[in-house]
Amino acid sequence: MSEMKQVTVIGSLNIDYVTRVETLPVPGETVAAERFDLYRGGKGANQALAAARQGCKVVLFGAVGSDEEGAAYRSELKGAGVNISHVRTVAGQTGAAFISVNRAGENTIIIAAGANLALRGADITRHREVIQGGSVLLGQFETPAQALITAAIIANAEGIPVVINPSPTNPVFPWDQFRTDYAIVNETEAREILGFVPEPSGLPLIREVMHQLRIANLIVTRGSDDTLVFRREGDTLAIPTLPVLPIDTVGAGDAFAGCFAARLATGDTLTEALCAANCAGALTTLGAGAQDPIPDRERVDQHLVYLSTPTHQVS
Numbered sequence: 001m002s003e004m005k006q007v008t009v010i011g012s013l014n015i016d017y018v019t020r021v022e023t024l025p026v027p028g029e030t031v032a033a034e035r036f037d038l039y040r041g042g043k044g045a046n047q048a049l050a051a052a053r054q055g056c057k058v059v060l061f062g063a064v065g066s067d068e069e070g071a072a073y074r075s076e077l078k079g080a081g082v083n084i085s086h087v088r089t090v091a092g093q094t095g096a097a098f099i100s101v102n103r104a105g106e107n108t109i110i111i112a113a114g115a116n117l118a119l120r121g122a123d124i125t126r127h128r129e130v131i132q133g134g135s136v137l138l139g140q141f142e143t144p145a146q147a148l149i150t151a152a153i154i155a156n157a158e159g160i161p162v163v164i165n166p167s168p169t170n171p172v173f174p175w176d177q178f179r180t181d182y183a184i185v186n187e188t189e190a191r192e193i194l195g196f197v198p199e200p201s202g203l204p205l206i207r208e209v210m211h212q213l214r215i216a217n218l219i220v221t222r223g224s225d226d227t228l229v230f231r232r233e234g235d236t237l238a239i240p241t242l243p244v245l246p247i248d249t250v251g252a253g254d255a256f257a258g259c260f261a262a263r264l265a266t267g268d269t270l271t272e273a274l275c276a277a278n279c280a281g282a283l284t285t286l287g288a289g290a291q292d293p294i295p296d297r298e299r300v301d302q303h304l305v306y307l308s309t310p311t312h313q314v315s
Helices: 043-053 068-079 114-118 121-125 128-132 145-158 187-194 200-213 252-265 270-284 297-306
Strands: 006-010 014-020 035-041 057-065 082-090 095-101 107-112 136-140 162-165 180-186 215-222 225-231 236-239 312-314
Touching: 006 043, 006 145, 006 252, 035 043, 043 057, 043 068, 043 082, 043 136, 043 252, 057 068, 057 114, 068 082, 082 114, 095 114, 121 128, 121 145, 128 145, 136 145, 136 252, 145 162, 162 252, 180 187, 180 252, 187 200, 187 215, 200 215, 200 225, 215 252, 215 270, 225 270, 236 270, 252 270, 270 297
Parallel strands: 006 057, 006 136, 014 095, 057 082, 136 162, 162 180, 180 215
Antiparallel strands: 014 035, 095 107, 215 225, 225 236, 236 312
C-alpha cells in the first residue's frame, strides 16, 4: 500500500476484569473462579487495534479517566500505533468490563461505562476534518449515541462508508438520523434490532426493516456457522468461517469489525473483507483476553486458504 488508509473509530476504552469459570452462573448462583486476570479492552479500543494490525492508520475518539489505568492505557495504545490525540482524559474512573468466561470459551459481560460517558457530539464536531480525512468510519454503542451520530452524519456527507457494530444493543437508538453502510451484529443482536432472527427465507421482511433503519448491508455473525450478509440491493451472501477450537471468545467480534473496516479501507471487495474478518475473529479466540490475540494482516492472509467452503449466494 503506497499510502496508509485511515479508519476513524468512535468508541470505548475499558479495563477488563476477567474470571475463568467452569460454567457460567445462573441468576442467584455463586460459582468459584478458577483464575482472575486483568486486560485492556473496550469495543472502541479493541476495534482500533484490530484495524491498526491490518495495516491502517487509525484515529480513535474516546475518553479515559484521570486514574493510573487511564494514563497507562493511553500509553499502550500510542505504542501500538493508534492515534490517541482525540482520546480525552476526564476526571473519574476509566471504564470497566466485568467478564466471566467458561471452559467452552463462552462469556458474559457487564459494563461500567465510567469515563466513556464523557464523549460528546461536540468532541466530534470540533474535529470534523479528522472524520473527513478517513476512508472508513467505525463505531459501536458503548459511548453516548450523539458522538457516533454526529460522526456518521459527517461521514455520510463525504461519502465515507459507515460501519456500525450496535453492541450493546440500544432499543431507542435513532438509526434513521444517518445512513449505515454496514451493520455488524451477532444473532442475538440481530433479533433485538429486527425483532426476529434473520433467515434467508425472510428476505422481503428483512429488507423492509433495513430500509426503515437506513441500513444498506446487515452482516450477521453466527459463531462457527457461515456469516450471513443481507443486502438491500443484491443477493444474500454466506461467508465461510475458519474452523477453530476456541479458548476465549472475548474480543472476537471486535477483531472481526476492526479487520472488516480496515480491509474495506484498503480496497478489498465486500466478500474479501468478510473472509478476512472471519479469519481475524476466529484466530482471536485462540488466545486469552480481548486485545493480545488479535492477529495482524500477515497472519490473517496466511489463514484465508483454510476457509472451509467457497463463499456462495443464498437464494
